[in-house]
Amino acid sequence: MTMALTVVSRNGREWRLTERIGSGSEGVVYGVDDARPLVAKLVPDPPDPAAYRRRIARLVRQRREPRTVRLLPATTVRVAWPMVGVRTAGPDADGIDGYVMTDMRHAHRPFAHLLTPAARRAPLPRATWATALAAARSLARLLADLHAEGYVVGDLKPDNLWVDDRGEVGMADVDSWQFTDGGELFPGRMGTTGYTAPERIGAPAGTPPDRTSDDFVLAVLVHQLLMGGLHPFAGHPADGSDYLSYDDNVLHGRCRLLDRTSVLLPRSVPPLDLLPRRLTDLLRAAFGGTRPTAAVWAGALAAESxxxxxxxxxxxxxxxxxxxxxxxxxxxLADRAGGTEAAKTTEENTA
Ligand SMILES: [Zn+2]
Incomplete structure (x- = not known):
């Protein structure tokens, strides 16, 4: 049975929810019956419902404050900011909280569509390495701008990111950001495996993220964008131990950029010298030294574009x-892939 859900805002504005679009770590996103491209995110079981409602109310209010001016330009959607807090209504609804925001699908595609040449072929057929570079620069600029206003993303990852055909990046899931408002800290949530800074891997629940943990993940995403989707800590441990996860490789410093002999990677991965020297230096610093800030990244990526x-x-x-x-x-890379195919065919023929 499909049950039509209705949500209502505090001042009595009602929306009928349409199709279920997707679900993430803590919420479910629905289409909204409205002339504008809007969606609603509902969060069924926040750890503290009253605190969650307060968080949404503060974010909605900040929408009209100076701190969000750079993040919410009139011409393009950089952030799917909460527009209004809502709650499910009706006889069968048990008052689930959430908010209404811009539907990022209107002008953007999921970020993952740009990551690998195979994934981008159908949705973004004209995208090139220059588009990936533009997206890296746009992401770095957005992160620098929100850091400058005191926000921390905390759970930065491809699932929360969107990209258009020019490489302009947008961000959703603002309700999981960390910020302070009126002296109250609204903490960010834990990161996702593969997109967590080493100091936060295995840290006790509730350990607040900070800008530098976002900066680590930014470097991971820049690497993925510029290296055909390859995670910087990808690879089988070369010391013979079992591959467990990206996070395990992060904790052991297994990273081709830091030590070529630390991991085994297939020959089909993009070569290291694909990157301009300046970006290689920044990535090495991000993973093994002093992390460059998002603003430094934005400058370097602009220079390389x-x-x-x-x-x-x-x-x-x-x-x-x-x-x-x-x-x-x-x-x-194409030659190498062709070579592998040819070798395989020869093997099959001789077998
Ligand atoms: Zn070529």
Missing amino acids: APGRLRTCGANALHVHTVERPWCPWCD
């Missing part, structure tokens, strides 16, 4: 790479 810093391959217009690389890394 500048005219003259990118070159398009003569053989394939979708192959874009840094001018520091004398020949096309994407042609190399």
Whole structure:
């Protein structure tokens, strides 16, 4: 049986919910019957319902405060900010809290669609490495702007991110951000495996995130964007121990960028020298030294996107790479993949 859900705001505005769009770690997102592209996120079991309602009320109020001006420009949706707090209503509803926000699907696609060439083929057929670079820069700029206003994302990950065909990044799940309002701290939630800074892996529940933990995850996402989706801590431990998780590799410093001999990776992964020197240095610092801030990342990524810093391959217009690389890394990768196929065929033929 499908039951039509209705939500109502505190001042009596009602919306009928339409299809269930998706569910995340703590909430469910529904379409909203409205002329504007809106969705509603409902959170059935927040640990402290009163605190959750207060959190939403504060975020809704901040929407009109100076601190959100840069985050909420009129021309584009950078953040799916809570517009109004709502609660389910009706005879069968037991008062689930949530909020109404912009439907990011209106102008964006899920961030994961840009991560690998295979994933981007259908939804973003014209996307290139330059688009991935633009997305990295847009993400860094957005994170720098929200850090400057005292917000911490805490659970930064592809699932909470959106991207358009020009590489402009948008963010959702604002209700999980950490912020202070009127002297009260609204803590961020725990991170997701593969997208957690080492100092927060295994930390006691309730350990608040900070900007530097977001900065670590930013570097992970930049690496994934620029390396065809490859996680910087991917790979089988070279010392013979079992691969457990990205987090385990993070804790043991198993990372190709820091130590080429620490992990075993297939030959099909993009080569390290695909990255401009300046970005390699920042990634090494982020994973093994002093983490660059989001603002530093935004500056470096803008510099690498500048005219003259990118070159398009003569053989394939979708192959874009840094001018520091004398020949096309994407042609190399395609050759290598072709070579593997050929080797396989030979093996099959001789068998
Ligand atoms: Zn090429």
